[in-house]
Amino acid sequence: MSFFGLKNLGSKIALTALGFSLIPLLALGITMYSMFASAYHDKVRSNLVTLAENKRQSIDLFLREQVSQLRTIAHTHSIEDLSSPEVLDKILTTIQMGSRTLIDLGLIGEDGRHISYAGPYNLAEINYKNEDWFHRVMVRKIYVSDVFEGFRGFPHLIIAVKVQVKGKAWILRATIDSDIFDSLVRWLQLGDRGDAYLVNRAGELQTRPRFGNKSKEIYKHFLGTPFVGARVSEFGDQKHKIFVEGIWLEQKEWLLVIEDDVQSELRPLFETQAATWALGGGGAALIIIGTLLISRMIVVQQERNEREQARLNEELIQSSKMAALGKLAAGVAHEVNNPLAVIREKAGWMRDLLEEEDVQGSENFKEFEDAVDKIEQHVERAGAVVHRMLGFARRMEPICNDVYLNDVLKHTTVFLDNEIKFRGIELIWHLGTDVPAIQSDASQLQQVFLNLLDNAIDAINRNGIITISTSFDRGSDSVCVSIRDNGPGIDKEVQQRLFDPFFTTKKVGEGTGLGLSISYSIVNKLGGTIRFESEVGHGTEFIIIFPVRHYDRNE
Amino acid sequence: MTETNKTPIAPVHAGPSVLVVDDEYDFLETLVKRLERRGFLVRGAHSGHEALRMLEQTSYDVIILDVMMPGMDGIETLREIKLAWPKTQVILLSGHGGEEMGLRGMAYGAYTYLLKPVSLKKLVETAHLAYEEAGLG
Numbered sequence: 001m002s003f004f005g006l007k008n009l010g011s012k013i014a015l016t017a018l019g020f021s022l023i024p025l026l027a028l029g030i031t032m033y034s035m036f037a038s039a040y041h042d043k044v045r046s047n048l049v050t051l052a053e054n055k056r057q058s059i060d061l062f063l064r065e066q067v068s069q070l071r072t073i074a075h076t077h078s079i080e081d082l083s084s085p086e087v088l089d090k091i092l093t094t095i096q097m098g099s100r101t102l103i104d105l106g107l108i109g110e111d112g113r114h115i116s117y118a119g120p121y122n123l124a125e126i127n128y129k130n131e132d133w134f135h136r137v138m139v140r141k142i143y144v145s146d147v148f149e150g151f152r153g154f155p156h157l158i159i160a161v162k163v164q165v166k167g168k169a170w171i172l173r174a175t176i177d178s179d180i181f182d183s184l185v186r187w188l189q190l191g192d193r194g195d196a197y198l199v200n201r202a203g204e205l206q207t208r209p210r211f212g213n214k215s216k217e218i219y220k221h222f223l224g225t226p227f228v229g230a231r232v233s234e235f236g237d238q239k240h241k242i243f244v245e246g247i248w249l250e251q252k253e254w255l256l257v258i259e260d261d262v263q264s265e266l267r268p269l270f271e272t273q274a275a276t277w278a279l280g281g282g283g284a285a286l287i288i289i290g291t292l293l294i295s296r297m298i299v300v301q302q303e304r305n306e307r308e309q310a311r312l313n314e315e316l317i318q319s320s321k322m323a324a325l326g327k328l329a330a331g332v333a334h335e336v337n338n339p340l341a342v343i344r345e346k347a348g349w350m351r352d353l354l355e356e357e358d359v360q361g362s363e364n365f366k367e368f369e370d371a372v373d374k375i376e377q378h379v380e381r382a383g384a385v386v387h388r389m390l391g392f393a394r395r396m397e398p399i400c401n402d403v404y405l406n407d408v409l410k411h412t413t414v415f416l417d418n419e420i421k422f423r424g425i426e427l428i429w430h431l432g433t434d435v436p437a438i439q440s441d442a443s444q445l446q447q448v449f450l451n452l453l454d455n456a457i458d459a460i461n462r463n464g465i466i467t468i469s470t471s472f473d474r475g476s477d478s479v480c481v482s483i484r485d486n487g488p489g490i491d492k493e494v495q496q497r498l499f500d501p502f503f504t505t506k507k508v509g510e511g512t513g514l515g516l517s518i519s520y521s522i523v524n525k526l527g528g529t530i531r532f533e534s535e536v537g538h539g540t541e542f543i544i545i546f547p548v549r550h551y552d553r554n555e
Numbered sequence: 556m557t558e559t560n561k562t563p564i565a566p567v568h569a570g571p572s573v574l575v576v577d578d579e580y581d582f583l584e585t586l587v588k589r590l591e592r593r594g595f596l597v598r599g600a601h602s603g604h605e606a607l608r609m610l611e612q613t614s615y616d617v618i619i620l621d622v623m624m625p626g627m628d629g630i631e632t633l634r635e636i637k638l639a640w641p642k643t644q645v646i647l648l649s650g651h652g653g654e655e656m657g658l659r660g661m662a663y664g665a666y667t668y669l670l671k672p673v674s675l676k677k678l679v680e681t682a683h684l685a686y687e688e689a690g691l692g
Contacts, residue, residue, distance in 0.1 A: 337650060338579055341672055345585035348675055352592055383672060 010299040052230035052245040063251040089118040193261035222246030402437040430469035451515040459487030484541040490534040570594035571616035571686040603627030644685035
């Protein structure tokens with residue numbers, strides 16, 4: 001699989017994992033939240049309805065109490081008593097000892113004039129005959145007014161009770177302190193921004209709301225025919241949303257309007273929403289990070305596996321190539337060996353014959369002798385090549401001994417001392433002092449090092465540096481030999497074929513192209529690995545790694 | 556045949572008798588001529604079977620036997636020879652990497668084994684040594 005394919009795999013894994021974890025998380029979050037929200041909304045609404053009912057009851061109770069108090073006064077006192085301002089005053093004082101709800105009391109005759117009056121205002125001379133409420137109370141016997149300014153010039157409401165004695169009618173009237181009424185209505189507000197007030201059927205305010213003037217829009221839809229029970233609606237924009245409850249009083253056709261701040265009512269819900277978002281967001285972030293990490297890890301691992309696989313494949317290809325070429329080399333060598341042996345013998349025979357006197361007397365004797373020399377010389381050369389080919393092909397059976405790589409390297413360079421000096425090459429040693437002995441074959445290793453050093457010298461040609469280093473890696477329990485030259489480096493194309501048998505960059509006759517492939521098979525056989533790093537213009541480094549303990553592969 | 560007095564090493568046919576066994580005709584022919592020139596009484600055989608037939612007719616002091624031969628190989632031939640003529644000295648010639656074969660041959664009673672390519676000088680020396688040892692034995 002290519003690395004592009006791996007990237008694809010990574011994003012596929014990530015997307016799948018994200019899909020399978022984020023979608024349920026999202027679904028869970030949304031479902032839970034919406035279920036909770038609707039349950040909470042219902043709960044809040046039913047709470048508001050209950051509260052509105054309670055409030056209505058308390059206001060109704062208050063009004064009923066006031067009316068019945070007035071009726072009690074009217075029916076427990078004779079008209080004569082009530083006609084006396086002193087008695088009326090005494091009654092008012094007595095009532096006011098209990099509560100300051102009533103501000104004044106007045107007894108009004110059929111003609112609309114005050115018969116007696118107790119209270120702070122100077123109303124004794126006022127005639128109510130033409131007042132609307134006066135006519136109503138004459139008809140209905142009991143009357144609770146809307147809030148109006150009346151003769152006093154400030155808002156108030158009155159209750160009036162008709163008393164009929166012997167065909168004559170009187171009206172006992174009381175003023176209710178609108179402040180006390182206001183505060184009663186406002187009592188038990190909900191939240192910081194809650195409000196409560198009364199409006200009449202025309203939608204006029206009957207009590208002072210807590211917060212300024214009220215738009216009729218808020219409760220407009222509750223007006224009209226009074227209904228039983230409380231209704232809840234919402235008002236305002238998303239930012240300043242309020243709940244509006246409307247409920248009609250029983251005692252009077254007044255609408256109790258209660259406002260509740262959605263924000264404060266639904267605070268737990270909003271907190272839940274925030275918590276849901278935070279938890280969901282946090283969870284999603286964790287899932288995303290985790291998924292990306294895991295998919296990255298999988299991709300990295302996969303890459304590593306593939307690289308390892310590619311390396312193994314390469315090694316396998318290399319070693320099977322070696323084996324095939326080894327067989328080929330052996331076959332060729334054997335085939336070439338026989339004719340060579342014949343040529344060698346024939347040349348020997350010619351040499352034997354050259355000793356004959358008649359031949360020695362021949363004018364071309366020197367030419368013959370030279371020719372035989374050359375034939376023998378080149379048969380030897382061909383024989384050497386065949387010998388090396390067979391050496392490459394032959395199944396090596398290394399002898400295992402304790403081998404100190406540092407010593408082997410030192411001994412090997414002795415062979416090359418003269419050449420190194422002659423070519424002006426500097427040899428730098430970085431031998432690890434802790435390099436342990438390995439189980440290996442010293443002479444075969446020497447051949448490998450000799451090959452590599454030979455190549456390094458050839459690469460440098462003149463005036464350069466060869467660095468020989470050894471080190472011990474305790475972690476992998478292996479030793480490493482590095483031979484580095486600062487020669488011209490190896491071309492990319494050549495790099496691919498470097499270990500191939502018969503591949504050489506040297507002049508014909510100078511190299512067989514077997515040095516590195518033999519080195520490769522020796523190192524392989526000895527249980528090690530050989531690789532190189534080369535950069536054109538900077539030089540080449542060969543790195544050989546041997547395990548300290550080597551168990552033969554055949555064992 | 557060349558004249559006797561002109562060979563520097565030894566008079567013709569005065570030395571030990573040698574049978575060379577090799578399947579390569581040109582090699583065999585040349586080796587026979589060169590050994591004759593060095594004073595041996597030499598005959599050549601192209602195969603193990605031919606060598607055995609020739610041994611039945613004449614006895615030889617030393618046999619130079621190629622290991623790698625088609626049909627009856629050197630080791631088989633060696634065993635047959637050693638069974639019938641145990642006193643005959645056999646020098647094995649083995650190809651490259653033939654040490655193992657050579658050692659096996661030694662175990663079957665070969666005098667020694669030489670690795671190809673071998674110089675004629677070495678072969679002659681070895682043949683003389685083998686002959687002398689046979690004489691002593």
